[in-house]
Amino acid sequence: xxxxxxxxxxxxxxxxxxxxxxxxxxxxxxxxxxxxxxxxxxxxxxxxxxxxxxxxxxxxxxxxxxxxxxxxxxxxxxxxxxxxxxxxxxxxxxxxxxxxxxxxxxxxxxxxxxxxxxxxxxxxxxxxxxxxxxxxxxxxxxxxxxxxxxxxxxxxxxxxxxxxxxxxxxxxxxxxxxxxxxxxxxxxxxxxxxxxxxxxxxxxxxxxxxxxxxxxxxxxxxxxxxxxxxxxxxxxxxxxxxxxxxxxxxxxxxxxxxxxxxxxxxxxxxxxxxxxxxxxxxxxxxxxxxxxxxxxxxxxxxxxxxxxxxxxxxxxxxxxxxxxxxxxxxx
Amino acid sequence: xxxxxxxxxxxxxxxxxxxxxxxxxxxxxxxxxxxxxxxxxxxxxxxxxxxxxxxxxxxxxxxxxxxxxxxxxxxxxxxxxxxxxxxxxxxxxxxxxxxxxxxxxxxxxxxxxxxxxxxxxxxxxxxxxxxxxxxxxxxxxxxxxxxxxxxxxxxxxxxxxxxxxxxxxxxxxxxxxxxxxxxxxxxxxxxxxxxxxxxxxxxxxxxxxxxxxxxxxxxxxxxxxxxxxxxxxxxxxxxxxxxxxxxxxxxxxxxxxxxxxxxxxxxxxxxxxxxxxxxxxxxxxxxxxxxxxxxxxxxxxxxxxxxxxxxxxxxxxxxxxxxxxxxx
Numbered sequence: 001x002x003x004x005x006x007x008x009x010x011x012x013x014x015x016x017x018x019x020x021x022x023x024x025x026x027x028x029x030x031x032x033x034x035x036x037x038x039x040x041x042x043x044x045x046x047x048x049x050x051x052x053x054x055x056x057x058x059x060x061x062x063x064x065x066x067x068x069x070x071x072x073x074x075x076x077x078x079x080x081x082x083x084x085x086x087x088x089x090x091x092x093x094x095x096x097x098x099x100x101x102x103x104x105x106x107x108x109x110x111x112x113x114x115x116x117x118x119x120x121x122x123x124x125x126x127x128x129x130x131x132x133x134x135x136x137x138x139x140x141x142x143x144x145x146x147x148x149x150x151x152x153x154x155x156x157x158x159x160x161x162x163x164x165x166x167x168x169x170x171x172x173x174x175x176x177x178x179x180x181x182x183x184x185x186x187x188x189x190x191x192x193x194x195x196x197x198x199x200x201x202x203x204x205x206x207x208x209x210x211x212x213x214x215x216x217x218x219x220x221x222x223x224x225x226x227x228x229x230x231x232x233x234x235x236x237x238x239x240x241x242x243x244x245x246x247x248x249x250x251x252x253x254x255x256x257x258x259x260x261x262x263x264x265x266x267x268x269x270x271x272x273x274x275x276x277x278x279x280x281x282x283x284x285x286x287x288x289x290x291x292x293x294x295x296x297x298x299x300x301x302x303x304x305x306x307x308x309x310x311x312x313x314x315x316x317x318x319x320x321x322x323x324x325x326x327x328x329x330x331x
Numbered sequence: 332x333x334x335x336x337x338x339x340x341x342x343x344x345x346x347x348x349x350x351x352x353x354x355x356x357x358x359x360x361x362x363x364x365x366x367x368x369x370x371x372x373x374x375x376x377x378x379x380x381x382x383x384x385x386x387x388x389x390x391x392x393x394x395x396x397x398x399x400x401x402x403x404x405x406x407x408x409x410x411x412x413x414x415x416x417x418x419x420x421x422x423x424x425x426x427x428x429x430x431x432x433x434x435x436x437x438x439x440x441x442x443x444x445x446x447x448x449x450x451x452x453x454x455x456x457x458x459x460x461x462x463x464x465x466x467x468x469x470x471x472x473x474x475x476x477x478x479x480x481x482x483x484x485x486x487x488x489x490x491x492x493x494x495x496x497x498x499x500x501x502x503x504x505x506x507x508x509x510x511x512x513x514x515x516x517x518x519x520x521x522x523x524x525x526x527x528x529x530x531x532x533x534x535x536x537x538x539x540x541x542x543x544x545x546x547x548x549x550x551x552x553x554x555x556x557x558x559x560x561x562x563x564x565x566x567x568x569x570x571x572x573x574x575x576x577x578x579x580x581x582x583x584x585x586x587x588x589x590x591x592x593x594x595x596x597x598x599x600x601x602x603x604x605x606x607x608x609x610x611x612x613x614x615x616x617x618x619x620x621x622x623x624x625x626x627x628x629x630x631x632x633x634x635x636x637x638x639x640x641x642x643x644x645x646x647x648x649x650x651x652x653x654x655x656x657x658x659x
Contacts, residue, residue, distance in 0.1 A: 054556060056552060056555055056556060084558050084559075084560065084561075085558060086558070087555065087556055087557065087558035088556065088557040088558025088559070089558055092556075092557075093553070093556035093557075095549055095552070095553055095556070097549060100548065100549035100550060101549045101550055101552075101553040102550055102553070103550040103554065103568050103572070104550070104572075104646070104647070104648055105568075105571050105572060105645065105646060105647060106568075107647075114559065114563070115557045115558075115559070118557075118558065118559055118560065118563070119558060150647040150648070152647070152648045163553075166553075166557060167557075170557075170558070
């Protein structure tokens with residue numbers, strides 16, 4: 001049984017000009033201890049999917065359909081007070097910008113201790129001792145002294161370490177990390193990713209790693225879900241998705257990463273841009289940009305389907321009825 | 332910390348010097364004290380004698396230094412109209428104004444902040460709409476009208492509260508207080524409400540907009556993602572982050588309440604400094620006007636210092652210069 005099971009999740013934003021569907025019929029699972037990477041362009045719906053799982057979508061956005069199961073328990077219908085106990089305690093969260101995620105007016109020690117006291121019922125002394133241990137564990141030097149420092153007294157990379165400690169300190173089973181390295185210096189990114197990976201392995205925590213950085217995914221994730229225009233285009237083991245993408249969009253994404261081995265004159269790119277949520281084309285959302293699109297792609301919307309490998313892709317090329325085309329594709 | 336206070340006090344010196352220069356200039360340019368003191372009939376010899384006696388034949392700068400020395404000794408001269416030392420007159424009136432202003436400010440804070448928090452948290456509830464509509468009245472109705480309306484309702488029609496004056500007062504040293512007698516407290520209610528209503532609505536609207544701003548920040552979202560209870564998020568994390576602007580405005584408004592309680596004091600015939608000042612203006616009683624000006628300047632300088640110290644207490648980022656070396 002997967003730890004997290006998202007079934008047909010749908011998130012809508014009512015606007016004056018009609019309802020926008022930001023996340024459309026998204027289903028996936030995360031096994032205990034597994035790292036699932038979620039990639040896609042900005043606006044593909046990956047962050048909103050993460051926010052929907054912990055029910056922190058900004059109003060007027062709302063979950064319009066689907067189910068979220070955690071550890072065999074349905075959590076999208078829990079009353080708010082019970083949901084609050086899920087957040088932090090069972091699902092931790094890491095946000096993008098460590099400069100803005102910490103409350104500037106409280107010491108980091110206080111913020112850590114407060115989280116543990118709320119969720120673990122610790123006394124002040126015990127919470128403080130554990131806070132120091134957590135700071136040591138995320139690699140803050142001289143943790144026992146720095147615990148009483150304020151966020152502005154730390155660099156961006158150090159603050160993200162504190163955020164990671166905050167996300168993990170109540171020992172959740174799952175952490176949703178939304179672009180955890182995007183706001184950091186490139187030189188720090190690898191350290192922070194390695195830290196997150198090590199900690200989650202040590203504590204047996206599963207991770208939903210949302211990013212647009214394929215490099216981070218390739219290094220960290222076990223499986224990867226590629227999102228496009230609010231839907232999952234392809235999902236499968238990370239090696240397979242990187243080496244043999246089954247969806248033309250994933251293929252385009254991988255093709256756009258310049259190889260280190262040889263010089264390229266011009267970076268490969270996918271023609272066009274992701275459609276706005278207001279005018280998602282009929283059929284497959286990717287069809288106007290897809291070099292292999294055929295009639296059916298412009299008519300029917302493909303669901304995730306089995307391919308010839310372990311990946312599943314939402315692409316008609318893998319439908320048994322269009323096997324001829326698929327063969328051409330594989331060649 | 333001490334260095335900061337000292338530096339702020341040093342900065343206050345030029346401000347106070349400038350204000351006292353302006354106060355002093357009033358003597359020279361607003362009317363001629365010699366003519367006022369001599370009355371209708373006088374000889375040129377009498378005039379010159381008085382000029383020499385008052386030191387008015389001295390250069391401007393020398394006169395100013397002498398004026399400053401007197402002020403530092405607490406000697407603000409003698410009221411033209413009342414013939415009594417200005418310092419005594421002000422000290423008599425100061426307690427009435429301070430008690431009124433502080434009560435009004437306290438009222439504004441104790442009611443304005445919770446209302447602001449409520450309307451910020453529950454933007455769409457009907458009670459929030461009521462608060463906001465009522466606050467529009469507070470912002471837009473002039474003080475004197477509110478005062479007169481309150482008198483009409485609570486003093487004239489209902490007869491619950493007195494319409495003017497300060498009630499019985501008790502003297503504690505030179506300080507006379509109306510807070511210790513029933514009639515004094517009753518007399519305080521209407522003027523304090525009148526004076527505080529505008530500030531209350533101002534604070535409410537400020538807290539509300541700051542709350543809305545802060546509730547959108549990442550650290551509040553992150554606090555929710557950490558599963559903290561709403562109570563801790565709203566009052567511990569959000570409200571505290573709204574305090575810096577609230578302290579600023581409250582401080583400035585407190586100064587304004589004390590300095591410009593004139594209208595309220597006039598409406599309620601409250602025996603405070605505002606009433607003293609308005610009478611001084613009507614009679615060109617320059618020593619009182621000059622002393623009042625300096626007192627108010629001192630008040631603002633003091634309040635600003637306190638506000639700055641409160642920033643330090645609330646926001647650690649402003650302290651970073653002092654903590655030094657431990658950062659980055």
